Amino acid sequence: MKERHSHRRRFHGRGFHRRHIEEGIVKSLMILSFLLLAGSLGFILITILIKGLPALNWDMLTKTPQGGFYLGKEGGILNAIIGSLYLAGGATLLAILISLPLALYLGTYVRRARWADFVRLSMDILWGIPSIVYGAFGFTIMLALGMRASLLAGILVLTLLEFPIMTRAIEEVVRMVPHDLEQASYALGSTRLETALRVVTRQMLPGIATAILLAFGRGIGDAASVLFTAGFTDRIPTSLFQPVASLPLAVFFQLSTPFPEVQQRAYASALILTAIVLIISFGSRWLAARLGRNIIK
Amino acid sequence: MNPHIQVRDLNVHYADNHALKSINLDIPKGQITVIIGPSGCGKTTLLKSFNRFLELTDQTRLSGQVLIDGEDIYAPGMDVTEIRKKTGLLAQRPFPLPMSIYDNVAYGMRIHGIQKGRALDLAVQHYLELAGLWEEVKDRLHQPAARLSIGQQQRLCLARGLAVEPEIMLGDEPTSALDPFSAQHIERKLLDLKQQYTIVLVSHILRQAKRLADYIVFMYLGELIEHGSAHEVFEHPRQERTRAYLEGLI
Numbered sequence: 001m002k003e004r005h006s007h008r009r010r011f012h013g014r015g016f017h018r019r020h021i022e023e024g025i026v027k028s029l030m031i032l033s034f035l036l037l038a039g040s041l042g043f044i045l046i047t048i049l050i051k052g053l054p055a056l057n058w059d060m061l062t063k064t065p066q067g068g069f070y071l072g073k074e075g076g077i078l079n080a081i082i083g084s085l086y087l088a089g090g091a092t093l094l095a096i097l098i099s100l101p102l103a104l105y106l107g108t109y110v111r112r113a114r115w116a117d118f119v120r121l122s123m124d125i126l127w128g129i130p131s132i133v134y135g136a137f138g139f140t141i142m143l144a145l146g147m148r149a150s151l152l153a154g155i156l157v158l159t160l161l162e163f164p165i166m167t168r169a170i171e172e173v174v175r176m177v178p179h180d181l182e183q184a185s186y187a188l189g190s191t192r193l194e195t196a197l198r199v200v201t202r203q204m205l206p207g208i209a210t211a212i213l214l215a216f217g218r219g220i221g222d223a224a225s226v227l228f229t230a231g232f233t234d235r236i237p238t239s240l241f242q243p244v245a246s247l248p249l250a251v252f253f254q255l256s257t258p259f260p261e262v263q264q265r266a267y268a269s270a271l272i273l274t275a276i277v278l279i280i281s282f283g284s285r286w287l288a289a290r291l292g293r294n295i296i297k
Numbered sequence: 298m299n300p301h302i303q304v305r306d307l308n309v310h311y312a313d314n315h316a317l318k319s320i321n322l323d324i325p326k327g328q329i330t331v332i333i334g335p336s337g338c339g340k341t342t343l344l345k346s347f348n349r350f351l352e353l354t355d356q357t358r359l360s361g362q363v364l365i366d367g368e369d370i371y372a373p374g375m376d377v378t379e380i381r382k383k384t385g386l387l388a389q390r391p392f393p394l395p396m397s398i399y400d401n402v403a404y405g406m407r408i409h410g411i412q413k414g415r416a417l418d419l420a421v422q423h424y425l426e427l428a429g430l431w432e433e434v435k436d437r438l439h440q441p442a443a444r445l446s447i448g449q450q451q452r453l454c455l456a457r458g459l460a461v462e463p464e465i466m467l468g469d470e471p472t473s474a475l476d477p478f479s480a481q482h483i484e485r486k487l488l489d490l491k492q493q494y495t496i497v498l499v500s501h502i503l504r505q506a507k508r509l510a511d512y513i514v515f516m517y518l519g520e521l522i523e524h525g526s527a528h529e530v531f532e533h534p535r536q537e538r539t540r541a542y543l544e545g546l547i
Contacts, residue, residue: 112355178392180388180390180392181392181394181395183350183353183388183392184388184392184393184394184454185394185404186350186353186381187348187350187381187385187386187388187458188381188382188385188404188405188408188457188458188461189378189379189380189381189382189405189408189409189461190378190405190408191378194408198404198408199394199395199404202394202395202396203395293441293443294395294396294397294441294442294443295395295443296392296393296394296395296442296443297443
């Protein structure tokens with residue numbers, strides 16, 4: 001009798017209810033975090049839409065600032081749109097050139113060597129450094145070299161900002177490649193290079209596309225690192241050595257004016273910046289899905 | 298016997314585990330050799346010593362010789378990609394390359410510069426036919442290989458391996474992940490192929506070994522216990538441990 005009683009307790013007593021309550025709590029927490037996340041995104045989008053949409057017009061997208069733009073007169077922010085695309089595009093290209101070989105090397109050749117861990121640690125630290133520090137660092141170097149604020153300097157500093165993110169994200173993708181897949185390639189008499197370029201890279205393309213987007217997103221949205229290094233100008237640069245405007249700084253400068261019309265244009269600029277990021281985000285998802293057809297799981 | 302692969306005093310260590318102990322063995326040309334033995338006996342290690350796959354694992358030490366066509370594949374200066382081109386491998390689980398069905402077969406021919414252009418199309422068809430997959434895939438050659446069933450994937454891997462024109466086909470329990478029907482399909486193909494290739498398989502299924510083998514290699518705890526023609530080993534095993542294994546006692 002006694003034994004039977006204890007049996008019942010084990011299945012329907014303390015454990016049964018507690019486990020259900022635990023699950024309920026964790027589930028609510030998850031839903032709460034999701035709502036918080038979705039809510040923030042919605043709130044941000046709605047704010048910039050409401051405040052920015054009235055000020056958004058064709059001139060904003062197609063004209064550079066004319067005389068008195070910052071007093072609320074004619075013109076647009078084409079200089080900042082083009083500038084940001086130049087800056088982030090250039091930096092992303094350079095970062096790919098550094099990150100892809102490095103990540104492939106770390107992920108396929110050395111995997112577990114101790115100095116590889118040191119390289120990873122260095123990148124994690126670089127990743128964590130606030131971008132204003134990159135800006136100040138870039139500025140110091142420019143002063144030492146006698147350079148002025150320019151598109152080139154901005155691209156170089158943004159590259160520094162982007163490459164640790166990109167490398168770590170790509171390496172994660174590299175490490176997810178099944179070992180058997182590489183072996184299948186080696187078994188056919190491929191060299192390591194052929195395996196890396198023709199097999200592993202294909203398997204990783206969707207992940208790499210996402211990594212590149214992540215880095216581009218950080219690059220195009222960053223204000224602090226280009227503040228000193230790229231400068232700001234109302235014109236569209238025609239060479240790498242001229243200063244260049246950027247959208248985050250355009251938002252900043254317009255928002256700091258005392259004029260409500262100009263402040264509203266700041267929101268319109270923020271809207272444009274967000275739209276660029278969204279377009280690239282959806283574009284890369286579409287690309288990843290297309291490239292992902294061949295992936296071996 | 299006309300040996301294709303000769304193993305001379307081969308020892309393999311993984312870290313502090315002595316996985317292969319002084320193996321001496323000749324593997325006949327143009328026949329199916331099946332390596333049998335309980336799990337952990339070194340079957341797969343022996344197989345992987347034939348295409349220098351052991352060096353892909355960390356902390357592996359190897360001494361002795363493996364000669365293919367009389368040439369030691371571990372001699373300094375041997376081109377490992379040439380050795381692997383000569384010895385195709387069917388893995389336990391099929392792993393297609395992340396590309397289309399066509400490109401999977403064409404991959405090896407492209408990297409070794411064997412075929413180009415129109416000839417490549419014909420070659421892809423030829424090897425898919427050889428592997429018994431052509432009829433099922435001829436209308437969707439450019440679809441991802443990942444969409445094939447696992448049995449089809451293993452035949453694709455066979456076609457892919459044959460396409461680099463190997464002399465030897467290695468198989469590491471190549472049917473163990475497959476359904477019975479697909480497994481039968483692969484077995485039939487291997488029997489067809491032994492006219493032109495030397496085939497070496499690892500199998501833990503005795504019935505499969507009996508169906509396929511011309512030559513049997515029995516391993517136990519890293520040692521080569523007995524080898525000989527399938528008929529001899531199955532009907533008249535000379536070693537006590539072979540008899541025990543065949544009777545299911547070890």
